[in-house]
Amino acid sequence: MTRPVANHIRRFRFERDEMTQQELADRIGVTRQTVNAIEPGKYSPSLEVAFRITLVFGVPLEEVFEYTGERP
Amino acid sequence: MSIIFDIKYGLLCTSILSFREKSSWISFVLILIAALLYFGTVLQIPLRLRNAPVGLFFTAALLIVGAIGITVLEIAAHIVAAIAAPADAMTPIDERDRYVAAKAKGFAFLVLSAVVFITIAGLLLGMTSWAACQALVLAFVVGELVRYGAEIVYYRYGSLK
Numbered sequence: 033m034t035r036p037v038a039n040h041i042r043r044f045r046f047e048r049d050e051m052t053q054q055e056l057a058d059r060i061g062v063t064r065q066t067v068n069a070i071e072p073g074k075y076s077p078s079l080e081v082a083f084r085i086t087l088v089f090g091v092p093l094e095e096v097f098e099y100t101g102e103r104p
Numbered sequence: 105m106s107i108i109f110d111i112k113y114g115l116l117c118t119s120i121l122s123f124r125e126k127s128s129w130i131s132f133v134l135i136l137i138a139a140l141l142y143f144g145t146v147l148q149i150p151l152r153l154r155n156a157p158v159g160l161f162f163t164a165a166l167l168i169v170g171a172i173g174i175t176v177l178e179i180a181a182h183i184v185a186a187i188a189a190p191a192d193a194m195t196p197i198d199e200r201d202r203y204v205a206a207k208a209k210g211f212a213f214l215v216l217s218a219v220v221f222i223t224i225a226g227l228l229l230g231m232t233s234w235a236a237c238q239a240l241v242l243a244f245v246v247g248e249l250v251r252y253g254a255e256i257v258y259y260r261y262g263s264l265k
Contacts, residue, residue: 035262062198065122065259069200074262078199 035076036101042071044089044096060084123185123192124201125259130181132252138174139245142166146238154234163237204258212251219243 045051053067060067060081069075077085086093121129146163153159186193223231223239231239 062200063122063195065125066198066200069262075200075203081199 035073036099037076038073038098038100039070039096040098041067041085041096044091048089056085056088059088122259123189123195124197124204125256126185126189127182128252128255128259130185131178132249132256134174134177134181135245135248135252138170139242139249142170142241143238155232160234163234167241204255207258208251208254211254212247215250216243216247219246 041056045053045056053071054064057064057067061084062077062081066075066077070077070081082093082097086096089096145166149159149162154163219239220243223236223243226239227236
């Protein structure tokens, strides 16, 4: 099941000199498999990890993550 | 190397199993094999001997040997998995590992509780102590299989749905 939170992590990694999943994982304090699960939407990260990801890329949260579910 | 192939977005890509997922697979397979061997053996005990001292002693001995055997095999298999990918095995658990473990334990608890309540009902309706013992072993086995099975599904697909 794909969760209602999409993200552009793969694109941002590509734009940051093709940063590897392992490199991003090391910088945000999770395993490579977790980054691998976050990218296609298999796992929604905690707010803390989401903010860490945006700090690595140096962009606001809404540029990396996007809510695609129903409007509350 | 453990590799699982996924067809995704029309592309064939590979994803290497993490140590945690390998651990879940090891436990799932070993428990399944041990349970099949155990129940395949105890059900061979003739009905008249099942509640006799000899039958109960044999069942208890089988349980103890099975528990020791599966513990040794689990340790050995995890050592082999850790040697095959030492860096992965040394990686500390993260929030996703904790999430997967919590979800899987929740499902396992439901299954374990259900089988235990059925066993209690069976005891009240006259189930023998030998049969109750087997039902409780079954509850533990099914609970563990659900736990590790759910972990595998969550690691693979992110959800049970």
